[in-house]
Amino acid sequence: MTLEVLSTGVAGNYNGALQVMTAELQVPSPLVPTRESYFVRYCKQHSDGTWAVVDVSLDNLRPSPSARCRRRPSGCLIQEMPNGYSKVIWVEHVEVDDRGVHNLYKQLVSSGHAFGAKRWIATLxxxxxxxxxxxxxxxxxxxxxxxxxxxxxxxxxxxxxxxxISFCAGVSASTAHTWTTLSGTGADDVRVMTRKSVDDPGRPAGIVLSAATSFWLPVTPKRVFEFLRDENSRSEVALLCDHRLLDNS
Structure with a gap:
């Protein structure tokens, strides 16, 4: 989110633009704490046409004892290729305290697929x-x-x-909406979160209740996805959920 525009850059594009921004990065699970950062973003187009977008942390201007993440100089280079495509090089340099990450997600976070350059490139x-x-x-x-x-x-x-967006808002951790543990221990926690729905397209105004849990399966993500998307598997999913409820009762 842009907090302040220090320079709009050259008219018609972002060359020379300088903005103060804040961001909260999330993983779709309440077992991974969010990462908040306060930074300045500068955009520059070089003479060869290559764009550089650079982020530098401003967290030292408003230090917080609860801050777990500090964004070091990061950003991307965007270069136009002869075939009309773009070559993107992304660099993420972050100082972070990951002690709050559950063991189920430590490998995902350390691999860069959760918050690193790999995720930014995949999203782009x-x-x-x-x-x-x-x-x-x-x-x-x-x-x-x-x-x-x-x-x-x-x-x-x-x-x-x-x-x-609705799904991610319902299962991600957030500083604005906290999760409450209902039952279980560790990764078997069943957590709930409530939030108000106001002016949300496609959703009536009122209280939204979300529930989430995480568990490990010894199969590939593609196989799990194919199983869940198959309408013929819905009865098996319901049966598995019933067994899980009985086991936790």
């Missing part, structure tokens, strides 16, 4: 695919279930984006 790649799908004109008409109308695709992508 996914967003580019989303925009390409919205603007595509060579959609095959023979595939069943494919939305060929461009406006229809844009509406479906917006719906999918709202669903993802």
């Amino acid at each position: 790649d996914r967003q580019c695919e989303r925009l390409a799908s919205a603007m595509a004109t060579n959609i095959p008409t023979v595939d069943v279930g494919v939305i060929t109308n461009q406006d229809g695709r844009k509406s479906m992508l917006k719906l999918a984006e709202r669903m993802c």
Whole structure:
């Protein structure tokens, strides 16, 4: 979130733009603490056309005893390629206290897939695919279930984006909304969180109740995804949930 614009840069683009920003990075699990940072972002276009976006921490200007993360000089380089594509180099340099991360997620966090440059690149790649799908004109008409109308695709992508945001808001840790443990110990904790819904598109105003738990499965993520998306597996999912409730009772 932008707190203050110190310089708007060159008219028409962000060359020379300087902004004071704050960010709260989250992982979709209450077992991983969020990372908050307060920093200044500078954008510069070099003579060869390469863009540099640099973030430098300002946390020393407002030190907090509870701060677990400090953003060191980080950012990305964006270079235009001859084939019309872009080459992106991302660097994340963070000083962080990870003692609050549960053992289930330590490998994910240390690998960089949770908060590091790998996640930023994956997010950027996914967003580019989303925009390409919205603007595509060579959609095959023979595939069943494919939305060929461009406006229809844009509406479906917006719906999918709202669903993802809603899901992440329901299972992520947050400084604004805290989780309460109902039962269990360690990774078997069942945690609940309540928050108010005000002016939220597609959701009635009122209190939203979220519940989350984490557990380990000895199978690949793709296999779990395919199992959950298969409508024929829903009865098995319900049965597994019933057994889990009985085991915890």
